[in-house]
Amino acid sequence: EIVFIAKETDAHEGRVAGSVESIKKLKSLGFDVVVEAGAGLRSRIPDAEYEKVGARIGSTADAASADVVLKVRRPTNAEIASYKSGAIVIAIMDPYGNEAAIAVMAGAGLTSFAMELMPRITRAQSMDVLSSQANLAGYQAVIDAACEYDRALPMMMTAAGTVPAAKIFVMGAGVAGLQAIATARRLGAVVSATDVRPAAKEQVASLGAKFIAVEDEEFKAAETAGGYAKEMSKEYQAKQAALVAEHIAKQDIVITTALIPGRPAPRLVTREMLKTMKPGSIAVDLAVERGGNVEGAEAGKVVDVDGVKVIGHLNVPGRIAASASLLYAKNLVTFLETMVSKETKALALNMEDELVKATALTHGGAVVHPAFGGAKE
Ligand code: NAD
Numbered sequence: 100e101i102v103f104i105a106k107e108t109d110a111h112e113g114r115v116a117g118s119v120e121s122i123k124k125l126k127s128l129g130f131d132v133v134v135e136a137g138a139g140l141r142s143r144i145p146d147a148e149y150e151k152v153g154a155r156i157g158s159t160a161d162a163a164s165a166d167v168v169l170k171v172r173r174p175t176n177a178e179i180a181s182y183k184s185g186a187i188v189i190a191i192m193d194p195y196g197n198e199a200a201i202a203v204m205a206g207a208g209l210t211s212f213a214m215e216l217m218p219r220i221t222r223a224q225s226m227d228v229l230s231s232q233a234n235l236a237g238y239q240a241v242i243d244a245a246c247e248y249d250r251a252l253p254m255m256m257t258a259a260g261t262v263p264a265a266k267i268f269v270m271g272a273g274v275a276g277l278q279a280i281a282t283a284r285r286l287g288a289v290v291s292a293t294d295v296r297p298a299a300k301e302q303v304a305s306l307g308a309k310f311i312a313v314e315d316e317e318f319k320a321a322e323t324a325g326g327y328a329k330e331m332s333k334e335y336q337a338k339q340a341a342l343v344a345e346h347i348a349k350q351d352i353v354i355t356t357a358l359i360p361g362r363p364a365p366r367l368v369t370r371e372m373l374k375t376m377k378p379g380s381i382a383v384d385l386a387v388e389r390g391g392n393v394e395g396a397e398a399g400k401v402v403d404v405d406g407v408k409v410i411g412h413l414n415v416p417g418r419i420a421a422s423a424s425l426l427y428a429k430n431l432v433t434f435l436e437t438m439v440s441k442e443t444k445a446l447a448l449n450m451e452d453e454l455v456k457a458t459a460l461t462h463g464g465a466v467v468h469p470a471f472g473g474a475k476e
Pocket residue numbers: 218219220221223224227229230233270271272273274275276293294295296299325326327328331356357358359360365367
């Protein structure tokens with residue numbers, strides 16, 4: 100059976116769905132691997148590297164014979180039309196609000212999987228693309244902030260005088276936020292962080308950052324069974340905003356990462372708050388693609404809001420594409436391995452498998468995921 104690793108067609112996507120390591124693994128699972136020429140270039144993987152581990156370098160035309168297509172982004176209609184009916188397609192599908200595109204994949208007879216719907220259970224940890232990519236985004240957010248900040252992050256005591264350490268405040272201490280904290284600490288900043296999940300308090304402290312939150316009864320009950328944030332009451336949001344407003348005025352850099360699954364990102368930093376920051380301060384909004392945590396943040400841009408540089412880069416993991424591809428390719432191949440029979444070394448898809456059920460969008464000509472138009476159980 101043939102696995103095709105596509106070259107991404109989106110001009111802003113530097114990642115690729117295959118690494119040297121992942122291709123070795125695919126070969127050992129019994130697949131023939133075809134990599135579209137130039138697919139890895141923007142992740143610093145030349146075609147020759149893929150060839151060395153047994154992949155054949157092909158063209159878009161090879162997509163037609165693939166049993167499995169591995170991609171970073173959801174395929175376009177033209178790409179979908181180039182795949183054979185019955186092919187498996189695995190990508191970051193961005194399914195919310197894109198029901199029409201999902202229906203096209205169903206119509207083309209594809210069995211499609213959305214990696215971001217992978218359940219966050221122990222068995223699937225190595226397939227967890229939200230974590231693998233958010234971790235790098237958290238790191239990159241600090242690097243992006245450091246590049247725009249016209250001062251040093253660490254305290255420097257020199258013969259010519261002392262440069263003070265930057266104060267960095269991280270809002271949302273999930274996967275991205277925790278890595279942002281760790282990175283900021285490594286660069287010598289004085290770091291504080293907030294989150295609405297009580298469990299985050301200890302994690303923040305263990306990374307050496309100060310935890311800032313209104314810790315009332317609502318806060319103590321604010322985590323869902325899945326470990327995600329709940330949308331907080333208006334009253335809580337107001338109390339928290341007052342505390343945050345006071346804190347932000349003393350910060351040099353704010354990095355926001357707050358998301359609530361299936362909801363728009365909560366607005367955490369207002370224009371009023373930005374106004375209280377010193378000129379040349381920085382705000383990085385990692386939630387900009389989901390509506391934004393920072394008022395005035397613009398998707399894909401660095402804008403000046405009352406003297407504060409507000410960074411709203413799109414696809415932040417893609418800004419560190421070589422590392423992101425490495426981890427993403429591993430997530431993909433680990434997932435695909437669960438669909439391969441150990442005895443026959445052939446694809447043996449089990450639609451009842453927990454991971455398949457959670458991530459399958461389309462199968463057998465129909466949308467199968469209940470959240471995107473499939474039949475409810
Ligand atoms: P996320 O990307 O959905 O959100 C980022 C963070 O923003 C979360 O910590 C959330 O609590 C926080 N947030 C939401 N609203 C906020 C607000 N108003 N103010 C401040 N912070 C706010 O989260 P994530 O990074 O995907 O992690 C979510 C949870 O999943 C965590 O508990 C994490 O430990 C857990 N997780 C589990 C696994 C696993 O078991 N395999 C893997 C990864 C993450």
